[in-house]
Amino acid sequence: MSARTPGPFTVGEMVRQTIRVEEPERTAALVLVEPGRVRQAEATAALFAAAPDLLARLKVRVKDCPCCGDPDFPTELMCDECRTDLAVIAKAEVRA
Numbered sequence: 299m300s301a302r303t304p305g306p307f308t309v310g311e312m313v314r315q316t317i318r319v320e321e322p323e324r325t326a327a328l329v330l331v332e333p334g335r336v337r338q339a340e341a342t343a344a345l346f347a348a349a350p351d352l353l354a355r356l357k358v359r360v361k362d363c364p365c366c367g368d369p370d371f372p373t374e375l376m377c378d379e380c381r382t383d384l385a386v387i388a389k390a391e392v393r394a
């Protein structure tokens with residue numbers, strides 16, 4: 299089970315040099331806006347907000363891959379794409 303909150307995440311307004319990444323009932327994160335780097339902070343907040351959707355799509359891609367279709371399948375039998383994507387999924391998920 300993932301330890302993250304469920305989202306969905308949206309990008310909020312910039313307030314006092316931070317951009318909020320919000321969930322319906324709470325603030326999930328604050329992205330610090332360094333002087334002269336507003337666009338970079340906005341891009342970071344947008345990536346953060348999109349991350350759950352990206353992760354979900356990546357899991358579907360691995361699940362639907364014809365190499366084995368099972369994340370628990372022995373990794374030496376997976377295609378290179380699934381092996382790489384499972385490492386990305388593991389990086390994104392902190393197992394409780």
Ligand SMILES: [Zn+2]
Pocket residue numbers: 360363364365366376377378379380381
């Ligand atoms: Zn595969």
